[in-house]
Amino acid sequence: MSDTPDSAVHTYTRKHRAAFLDDLAEWLRIPSVSAQPEHDGDVRRSAEWLSKKLAETGFPVTEVWETPGAPAVFAEWPSQDPDAPVVLVYGHHDVQPAAREDGWNSDPFEPVIRDGRMYGRGAADDKGQVFFHTLGVRAHLAATGRTTPAVHLKLLVEGEEESGSPHFRALAEERAARLAADVVIVSDTGMWDENTPTVCTGMRGLAECEIELTGPAQDIHSGSFGGAVPNPATALARLVAALHDEDGRVAVPGFYDGVTELTETERELFAQLPFDEDTWLRTASSRATAGEAGYSTLERVWARPTAEVNGIGGGYQGAGSKTVIPSSAFVKLSFRLVAGQDPERVQEAVRAWAEARVPAGVGHRITFSPATRPCLTPLDHPALQAVARAMGRAFGTKILFTREGGSGPAADLQDVLGAPVLFLGISVPSDGWHGPDEKVELDLLLKGVETTAHLWGELATALR
Ligand SMILES: [Zn+2]
DSSP: OOOOHHHHHHHHHHHTHHHHHHHHHHHHTSOOBTTOGGGHHHHHHHHHHHHHHHHHHTOSEEEEEOOSSSOEEEEEEOOSSTTOOEEEEEEEOOBOOOOGGGTOSSOTTSOEEETTEEESTTTTTTHHHHHHHHHHHHHHHHHHTOSSOSSEEEEEEESOGGGTOTTHHHHHHHTHHHHOOSEEEEOSOBOSBTTBOEEEEEEOEEEEEEEEEEOSSSOEETTTSTTSSOOHHHHHHHHHHTSBOTTSOBOSTTTTTTOOOOOHHHHHHHHTSOOOHHHHHHHHTOSOOOOSTTOOHHHHHHHSOEEEEEEEEESOOSSSOOOEEOSEEEEEEEEEEOTTOOHHHHHHHHHHHHHTTOOTTOEEEEEEOOOBOOEEOOTTOHHHHHHHHHHHHHHTSOOEEEEESSOOTHHHHHHHHOOOEEEOOOBOGGGOTTSTTOEEEHHHHHHHHHHHHHHHHHHHHHTO
């Protein structure tokens, strides 16, 4: 049998597997916990370790980029083809806190391999998924006989993702010229499950607000005054009750303006995923599903915007009773947004909707936190199709598509660089992100290597 590109990649990957896993284990031993100041030195050490390793991999440019917080790592490998598309890979080298007593079966910072899995903090989120790119690009060169990648390859690996990426947007803006790319590949997500390789096509955005309604200057007697003055808690409850209509749609006028609707193709592909509602309900610890009429559970979570009450309060909260009209009441709301929605316009719509419902004699204060934009790459985008083809070659099976209901800094890259964001992750739900015994499946990790080995050629062809 002749040595096809796919078998050459496979052979190369197997041959370098042991050294690759040793290197990853070495990186996982650095406890780069960005949330804990006592690990600041370790986060820096992690950045320097990665920068050195990327240089050994062959990246001609590797730099540690300072921020007001933890450092990021940037690397660049230009293609000899002048017309090659520019690809920016995003990941992060910081990790969540972890301690043996949280329920780990082994030291979180002393990685071990058990049953084909590597256990250690960061194994899946996100060091493992950053690291498959290193062997991937070498396999790409070895299998194609090239000396430079088929795309102009850039890597940006930040050090504050687990702390909310407080300086990421500013870093991206400041370094926009160096980061400029035709497409962004985010490797900080996962697949449906071990047997169902999928590509994620987008994430929801997020807008958060707090509404406080105020009545009397202090709590007053409900016998002396009750029935004759407005009660801010009642006004707030009416406001919250008006947030959704009978069909579970958000009743804020203008909220759905611009929403990118699901295509029939995407709905059909979502429906092919092996989704089991009972299992899903168990992971949600919920007794029933509920939401916008006309949409499946996955569609509701991935492709529809929402309004949720995250916290609500006001008035007497102690034991027994206290007969007062409270002086104030508050609610904390969050809105998950989908492609086509503009967070600033949503905020304006929410403000106008709330203000119109404040009764006479009740004061109000509405505050918004900085919003995160949604991002979505259409299914027929050539770069997305290239990712699916590369993954299909590595996994040898049909690739399906998901989205992510959460929100993340990837949208900042889409915003600042004006490039589509694609998500290439090989993690699975059982990997235990942020929890004890975080692990990565070694077979899937190696499939990640093979996927990226195919991806650069696929993208160069697709984006030519
Ligand atoms: Zn992550």
